[in-house]
Amino acid sequence: MNNIVLLPVLIPFIVGVFLILLRKQVHLQRIISGVTAFFLVFLTVFITYQIYQDGIITIELGSWEAPFGIVLVGDLFSGIMIVLASIVAVACLFFAFLTLHPDREKYYFYPFYFFLLTGVNGSFLTGDIFNLFVFFEVMLISSFVLIVMGGTKYQLRESFKYVVISTFGSMFFVIAVALLYSVTGTLNFAHLADRISQVDSADSGILTVIAILFLIVFGLKGALVPLHFWLPNAYFGPPTAVAALLGGLLTKVGVYSIMRTYTLIFSHNQDFTLNIILILAGLTMFIGVLGAVSKFDFKRILAIHIISQVGYMIMGLGIFTPLAIAGSIYIIAHNMIVKTALFLFCGATEKVTGTTNLKKMSGLLKTHPYLGWMFFIAAISLAGIPPLSGFFSKFALVLAGLEEQHYFIVFVSLVVGLLTLFSMVKIFMYVFWGSPSLTPEEAKKRKVGKLLLPGIPLVIISFLMGVLAEPMFILLFETAEQMLDPSIYINSVLKE
Amino acid sequence: MEILMILTVGVLVSVSTYLLLTKSLLRVILGIVLLSHGAHLLFLTMAGLKEGAPPLLGEEAASYADPLPQALILTAIVIGFGVTAFLLVLAYRTYKEHKTDDLDQLRGSADE
Numbered sequence: 325m326n327n328i329v330l331l332p333v334l335i336p337f338i339v340g341v342f343l344i345l346l347r348k349q350v351h352l353q354r355i356i357s358g359v360t361a362f363f364l365v366f367l368t369v370f371i372t373y374q375i376y377q378d379g380i381i382t383i384e385l386g387s388w389e390a391p392f393g394i395v396l397v398g399d400l401f402s403g404i405m406i407v408l409a410s411i412v413a414v415a416c417l418f419f420a421f422l423t424l425h426p427d428r429e430k431y432y433f434y435p436f437y438f439f440l441l442t443g444v445n446g447s448f449l450t451g452d453i454f455n456l457f458v459f460f461e462v463m464l465i466s467s468f469v470l471i472v473m474g475g476t477k478y479q480l481r482e483s484f485k486y487v488v489i490s491t492f493g494s495m496f497f498v499i500a501v502a503l504l505y506s507v508t509g510t511l512n513f514a515h516l517a518d519r520i521s522q523v524d525s526a527d528s529g530i531l532t533v534i535a536i537l538f539l540i541v542f543g544l545k546g547a548l549v550p551l552h553f554w555l556p557n558a559y560f561g562p563p564t565a566v567a568a569l570l571g572g573l574l575t576k577v578g579v580y581s582i583m584r585t586y587t588l589i590f591s592h593n594q595d596f597t598l599n600i601i602l603i604l605a606g607l608t609m610f611i612g613v614l615g616a617v618s619k620f621d622f623k624r625i626l627a628i629h630i631i632s633q634v635g636y637m638i639m640g641l642g643i644f645t646p647l648a649i650a651g652s653i654y655i656i657a658h659n660m661i662v663k664t665a666l667f668l669f670c671g672a673t674e675k676v677t678g679t680t681n682l683k684k685m686s687g688l689l690k691t692h693p694y695l696g697w698m699f700f701i702a703a704i705s706l707a708g709i710p711p712l713s714g715f716f717s718k719f720a721l722v723l724a725g726l727e728e729q730h731y732f733i734v735f736v737s738l739v740v741g742l743l744t745l746f747s748m749v750k751i752f753m754y755v756f757w758g759s760p761s762l763t764p765e766e767a768k769k770r771k772v773g774k775l776l777l778p779g780i781p782l783v784i785i786s787f788l789m790g791v792l793a794e795p796m797f798i799l800l801f802e803t804a805e806q807m808l809d810p811s812i813y814i815n816s817v818l819k820e
Numbered sequence: 821m822e823i824l825m826i827l828t829v830g831v832l833v834s835v836s837t838y839l840l841l842t843k844s845l846l847r848v849i850l851g852i853v854l855l856s857h858g859a860h861l862l863f864l865t866m867a868g869l870k871e872g873a874p875p876l877l878g879e880e881a882a883s884y885a886d887p888l889p890q891a892l893i894l895t896a897i898v899i900g901f902g903v904t905a906f907l908l909v910l911a912y913r914t915y916k917e918h919k920t921d922d923l924d925q926l927r928g929s930a931d932e
Contacts, residue, residue, distance in 0.1 A: 454892050461899045468906060480914040481926050484845070487910060491852050491903050492840070498859040498896050505889070506866035557928070 326383045329398040332368055332406050332445040335360065340438030350429045354421055357434045361417045364410040364441070372403030376799070380806075380816040382451065390818050391515040397451035397817060400803040404653060405448040405580055408660045411785070412572040413441055418778040419668050420565035423675060428473055428563070436473075440466035440573070447577050451513045451817055453504065456581065457497050460545070464490050467574060470566050471558060479561040486558040493544035500537040507531060514817035517588045517810045528592045535590040535597055539582065539604075546578025548638065549608040552631045556615065559627040564671030567623065571630050572664040576656055579637045583652065586641060587807045594644070602642035606733050609635030609740040616747045622670045622680040622755065625747055626663070629706070632740060633659045636721060639733060643724050649807055650800035651720030658713040658789060662706050665782035669699040672775040673755060677762070682751065687760035691767035694776060696756040698783055703752060705786045707745035713789035720797070825865040832858035845911040845921040852907065856900040860893045 339360045346353050375381055381398040384390060417437065424433060443463025450456050468490070472483040505511060507530055508519045520531060544551045555575070559567045582601075590597060612632030616625045633655070640652025670680065672695055677685040689696040705712035718741060725734040760767065789796060806812055832854050839851030867889035873881030915921050 454895075458895060458899070461903075465903065465906065468910075472910065475913060475917070477917050478928070480910070480917050481928060484907075484910055484914050484926070487903075487907055488840075488848055488852060491907070492855065494899075494903075495852070495855045495859045498856075499862055501892075502859070502863035502866040502889075505863075505892075506868070511888075511892075 326381055328367075328371055328374065329381050329383050329396050329449060332364065332371070332410075333396070333442055333449060335364065335367070336438040336441040336445065340435045340442065343435045343438065344432065347430060347432065350426065353429070353434045357417060357437065358421070360438070361410070361414040365407070365414055368403070368406040368410045371398060372400070372407050375400055375403045376802075380813065382817050391510055391512045394455050395451040395512065395514075395817055396449045397513070397813070398449055399813060399816075400799075400806050401580075401584070401653065402448045404657065404799075404803065405576070406445050408657055409441070409444050409448065409573055409576075411782075412660050412664045413437075413569065415664055415668065415778045415782055416565050416569040416572065419568065419671060419775070420563075422775055422778070423565055423671055424563060425474070431473065433470070433473065436466045436469045437569070440470065440569070442466075444573050444577055448580060452511050453513065453516065453585075454501055454511045457494070457501060460497065460577070461494060463574070463577065464494065464545075467570055470570065471562050473562065473566070476561070482557045482561050486554050489544065489554045493541055496537065496544075497541045500534060500541055503530075503534050503537065507534065512817070513584070513588055514814040517591070518814050518818065520589060521591055521810070523592060531590070532593050532596060535586070535593075536600070538585055538590075539597075539600070542578045542581040542585070543604070544578070546575045546582060546634055546638075547608075547631050548578075548604050548634060549611045549631065552608065552612065552634075555631060556624055556627045559630075560621075560624055564623065564667055564674060567627070568664050568667030568671070571627065571667055572660050575630055575634055576637075576660055579634060579656060582638065583641050583649075583807070587649070588810050588813055591810060598642050598644055601638055602730065602733055605635045605639035605642050606736045607635070608632065608638065610736055613740045613743040613747070617743055617750075620682045620754075622673060622682060622751060623667075624680075625751060626666050626670055629744070629747070630663060632744065633663065633706075635740070636718070636737065639737060640721050640724065642733070643721070643728050643730060644808075645724050645728060646801060646804040646808060647720055647727070648724035649804035650797060651717055651724055653800050653803055654713075654720060654789075654796065655717035658705070658717045658786065661782050661789070662702050662714065662786050665702045665779045665786070666699070666706065668779040668782070669695060669702065669776075672772050672779070673699075675775060676770045676772055682754035685755050685761050686758035687756070687762075689756040690760050691762055691764075692772050695772045696752075698776060698779060699756070700752060701783050702779075702786065703748035704745070705783075705790070707748050708741050709745075711787075711790045713786045713793075716790060716793040716797075821869050822865055825861060825869070829858050829862045829865065832861065843923045845915060845923065848923070849904065849907050849911060853900075853904055856896070856904075860896055860900075863889055863893050863896070 375398050383396050385394045443459050446459035468487050547555045609632050615628040619625050636655050640648040705714045708714035708718045836851040836854035839847045872883035872885040873879040875884040875887050
């Protein structure tokens with residue numbers, strides 16, 4: 325029964341390999357990938373339910389016992405993450421069916437889509453730090469291909485930079501793992517946590533250096549300021565379906581890794597490391613949102629907003645109380661869902677108007693009211709207006725910050741919330757208000773219709789997450805307790 | 821021996837830093853390649869250059885070498901090889917499309 329944790333990694337991999345063989349039969353590829361993606365949603369929900377019922381599920385690959393072999397570990401945090409990843413993936417897949425150019429579909433979009441999912445799910449489930457590196461690479465190489473697919477001038481130029489920066493980060497990952505291995509002599513998360521917790525705080529200096537090195541590595545993937553500069557340009561190039569997929573999944577894997585390593589492994593010298601995380605969180609939020617406020621391009625604003633939201637996720641980790649961690653996970657969930665929805669509506673708008681430049685469009689509310697109102701709901705959810713999901717995530721973080729007397733970061737987060745609202749309203753005013761830029765005949769021809777369908781379930785999920793905030797928080801508090809007490813994780817892996 | 825290895829790693833990393841900061845596509849890729857060599861060598865050194873028998877059951881020795889770093893480095897080398905191949909193709913295509921390999925001219929304009 326433990327083997328079930330392996331399936332979210334194995335199924336996308338096998339399906340991806342199989343789809344390579346079906347290159348020319350685009351229709352068949354669509355059917356298979358659609359069915360698999362839906363199946364993954366049900367499977368991950370089932371796994372998370374199992375974890376909730378029976379506690380942490382571990383599987384030792386090849387029956388090598390825990391500190392020696394590689395283990396996959398499903399705890400509540402990973403469970404929640406794989407559920408969110410598969411929901412985001414399914415929405416992006418159906419949007420890709422509707423918008424992607426047939427040539428891209430023929431040239432292996434679907435196989436690489438599934439390889440990306442393999443890497444993402446693997447990163448969430450692995451219990452071994454070198455295995456995490458390997459899954460990171462699986463994910464990154466797929467993302468390289470997805471980002472450059474199509475080969476326009478812009479894409480080639482920006483992908484090259486993205487690939488070089490990511491590879492540079494990966495090499496730092498190897499270096500950090502090497503240092504960690506030489507100090508602790510192990511790579512298993514649980515074993516590392518066990519050994520590091522026994523280290524005398526006087527000679528933990530080298531461990532703090534390693535911890536910061538890992539923060540740099542994961543911060544580069546998760547787009548923390550000052551390592552965020554690659555993100556806006558890289559995500560602007562590819563088609564919206566791909567940008568939504570990468571924007572929803574990739575940075576969150578970096579954030580997940582930071583939260584995992586800092587709650588479980590690097591539990592020494594927290595005064596120092598958590599302060600650094602809080603400072604980075606404040607900078608990331610603020611600089612990210614300033615970038616969004618200053619731009620006049622729909623897609624670019626959304627891409628830069630990813631950075632600012634990553635700041636909130638890290639802020640909860642920096643405060644480090646159960647409420648703050650629960651708030652962090654809540655905002656990861658909220659952001660993955662809502663950001664993907666916004667990207668999909670941006671893609672629909674691009675299909676209608678033929679541009680993403682805010683100044684070249686106006687008055688879509690008259691010609692395409694459903695698109696307008698759906699975007700509006702998602703946008704105010706991102707900005708944090710009750711009763712939508714954004715409000716409760718920020719509320720939890722602010723409350724936790726006040727309880728721990730981190731007044732400055734609370735102040736920054738509230739200002740950033742206001743600026744987020746401002747940039748969303750800016751999009752709404754330019755795109756949807758004003759006199760229609762399309763003539764009635766044009767508007768009739770360019771219907772959104774089906775393009776809204778992948779986004780609407782995401783908006784509904786965001787609404788439900790807000791209305792059902794109390795049961796959500798019960799689950800999240802349990803997750804946070806599990807994360808803040810590493811002995812649960814250690815005991816279930818090492819079986820002491 | 822460890823000191824010598826660490827010095828080699830230092831030289832590799834500094835050369836790769838220099839190459840990464842140059843303006844030619846190909847040199848940047850060479851910088852990435854050298855950086856990965858540096859990282860792998862560092863891994864080998866960090867795990868300790870022990871002398872010992874191969875870690876097999878039949879060898880009746882007092883000490884055994886640690887096989888794990890070598891396995892990990894092998895994995896990392898294979899990944900690095902794949903990424904380098906991809907980067908080379910990407911650089912070639914970029915050069916073909918843009919007719920230049922000067923990164924200064926590949927900056928992109930501010931108003932896109």
